[in-house]
Amino acid sequence: MAHPQVSLQGPGEGISLSPARAFLVYAYLQALDVLTTLAFLMARLEEANPLVRQAMAWTGSPLYGLLLVKTAALVLGWVCWRTGRLRLLERANVFFAILVAWNLVCLLLGLGRAMQP
Numbered sequence: 001m002a003h004p005q006v007s008l009q010g011p012g013e014g015i016s017l018s019p020a021r022a023f024l025v026y027a028y029l030q031a032l033d034v035l036t037t038l039a040f041l042m043a044r045l046e047e048a049n050p051l052v053r054q055a056m057a058w059t060g061s062p063l064y065g066l067l068l069v070k071t072a073a074l075v076l077g078w079v080c081w082r083t084g085r086l087r088l089l090e091r092a093n094v095f096f097a098i099l100v101a102w103n104l105v106c107l108l109l110g111l112g113r114a115m116q117p
Contacts, residue, residue: 023078027077
């Protein structure tokens, strides 16, 4: 099944990704979100997402709760890819790229505070 190209900006601008690559970027961003969240938890910082916090409490493990939520996110991304909802997948990629950058900034700020005398 042929899919149109996905552009990260307006028509004729920016980078165009094939649908499969858009999903791979999505999966990569999910992996980065897992890593930054685990770094947060290892630094004794709190998870801000109430859904993730609830999943961690429900499973009894921060890792299993996080993996449960990310598995659901990957399934939703896969459904978007397979059903041709590429604009939604593109927007999710932008959102998660910003989220990962935000996580890194907050992690650095939190670690910076922890290192102060």
